[in-house]
Amino acid sequence: MTSKLDQLREITTVVADTGDIEAVARLKPVDCTTNPSIVLKALGTPMFADAIKEAVAWGKNQGGNPEAVSAVADRLAISVGAALVKLVPGRVSTEVDADLSFDTEASLAKARSIIAAYKDRGIERDRILIKLASTWEGIRAAEVLQKEGIDCNLTLLFSKAQAIACADAKVFLISPFVGRILDWYKKSTGKDYTAEEDPGVISVRDIYNYYKANDIKTIVMGASFRNAGEIEALAGCDRLTISPALLDELSKDEGKLERKLSPESRKPDAKVSVDEKTFRWMMNEDAMATEKLAEGIRAFAKDLTTLRTMVQKELQLAAA
Template sequence: MKANTLTQLKQFTTIVADSGDLNAIAQLRPLDATTNPSLITAAAMQPENRTLIERAFAQARSEGYQHDALIERSIDILTVQLGVEILKLIDGRVSTEVDAALSYDTEATIAKAKELLALYQEYGIAQDRILIKIASTWEGIQAARALEAEGIHCNLTLLFGLTQARACADAKVTLISPFVGRILDWYKKAEGVDSYPISQDPGVLSVKQIYQYYKQHGIQTEVMGASFRSIEQVLGLAGCDLLTVAPNLLQQLENSEIDVIPQLSAEHAAPHQDHHVVLDEVTFKAEVEHDLMASQLLQGGIDGFIKARQQLHQLLASAMAHAEISV
């Protein structure tokens, strides 16, 4: 019997679930899972997670938090609690994101990362099962550099090009999440087209470029393609170190019998003659600012994650005001 497309893909690439939906993760059983503020907010709206919200409020109040600080602490606790529940369903790691509002503050990002890890440790979760997820700003990358030096593994997200990827390599981060779908969306709008063949898909090509650069220069940071719009995009990166995919696309892959052909391979990336040049802050920021796509999507992604956290804040504040949550 022919293996389905998802099973075939897993022979070449580690598949990660991009979701906070516990039911979907339980069904699909990926090795790893990733979350972000939007996914946490969506998960908080599911009735089956009401108990987690109540427990988060209770813990935050027992720690002496009040008013807005109570809600913000509850969000962090809820985020970790969802991570703990996800880890019960998978054998690998979960990525947990630092508040995007801290994306331009290195020291605050480091502090928040350690707060989240301390919460995980309270629940008995080993540090090596957590990836701290941080936006790929210069400040975020420097926070990751410091955290990695202490043995705290990081996943650098909202990454839209080689400049950010090179800086992450310089910082020796564990993993990067270059986006595919958002790059495609940007180019479709900018160029006024409805679609691209996969061979010309700007998001797919961007991740391929980063992957090849890393392998050619012997960079150990793992590449995890993210933000997919179709299974064709996913299959266009077959062979990438990891791919984090939403449950609906994972289901489509599972229900498909498309033959999977590897598109990326470390063995086929010949060593490059040019040396990897370390980026400084001025060069990094100038290159990102010069790349209109990367600069717009980076800031837009940060703004979107901030908005998602604000929505969760409002949701929890409303629940508390209407005594829907017993605290």
Template structure:
């Protein structure tokens, strides 16, 4: 019998949730996604030291002799993300998601600027825009940034998405893809209720199922990529979702598990459901967001977490700069 992973690939595009090239190479996913936490973890691995050092040396050279190690570390996040993205694109056939600095999540204009800067680095490396997804937090401002970028042919992946209001707004903005966070939703409910949930009753699974059915019912082009899984039960309950981004540990478990994997999500079934369309504007978005305690808490926590990961990465890079023996005068 085929493994669960093999059967899942029959219904769903499997994406690797990792900045670790070796893990990506092992599973050969179609697409890959990174975030500041994954980049920071990978940057600490000895195997990636040369990637990190090469970026730091280049940024130091570009910044000139007046720049401090702290300045250089702050400037290095974007080129480091892209350097990892380029390595990943050498391994996978599809797209890589590269994240806009989470500290810009409530600033549409700056998010668009940052996205342009990321795309410019990929352009310079000869990478087509079809192979890059710009990741933005699913705030109202982040979704407006996606709307602007999509009109320019820059594809967006809306992350930190926890509620139907965020999903509807993202689809109305013609975002290419959304990444609802299954495991983080489960975490919130377990903490809030003190209960354990079986995969079929998992609130994160229910959330993604609701969003998937809404999109298919109303014919939105935006696709759903379930993310942030805690166990393979959550994944098997979402077999048939457009895409699922899965960490290497769970990919290994799916690959080594046999059993029948029925399709759970299907566009044909969505058409039969009685679903009401939600007219979405800023006031509706804010009202629904305020009423959804889980989405409100997890969006804030997610932005704070990714912002902290960037700050931690900058500390790591500053320390690394002091260890690189190349003198600053090499810039001349």
């Protein structure tokens, strides 16, 4: 019997949610996703010591001002992404700064600069996904970028309202979260959930069905898993981005994996569109989605601030 991971690879594109170079080389995912938390963790390993020195030296030559701090932080995120690109045959997701989540124009400028920075390293846009928070402003930025041929990954997605707006914008890929939805409901209800009852699993299944029922081409990539049971409950989803620990767990399990999702099993679900007013009202009515979106942006912004603080200290030492 093959492992559940190998069985999953037959029906779902497996993506690694990590900046751990050793784990990516060992587990051989098709794509990799990163975020500020993952980038910060990766930069804390010896593997990126030289990248930090290079970026700080580059920043020192830029004058070491506040703009240089942000630019060095960006350069380090690109260094992590570039290292991952060498290991996967597909794409690497690099995130636009979380503190730009409510600024469409600034998000556009940052996204274009990320693509340009990768190109400077010989990495074309077809190897990169620009990762944006699924705010109204982030979705609008993605809509523009898609028209420019820059594919996007819309993250921190907790609701069907966000998924519908992303579909309307014709984004390349969405990352509906599972585990963080489960966290909210467990805290709210005090109840434990089986994989079939899991509100995060149910949310992704509903979004997947809506997309397939309406022939929407946007890729559904389940994300943010708390246990292997959630992954198994979404077997057959277009893509799943999974932490190395859970990938290892699945690789050691030789039980049978049952396919849970497929385009052929879709059920009718009338297509709708959402304008800004409808989107904001639907989010307002969904306490879980509103709270988890805000919480996720704050957490990523905090790690981005930590990275920038580290850069600032390194630049000061270099200038001393």
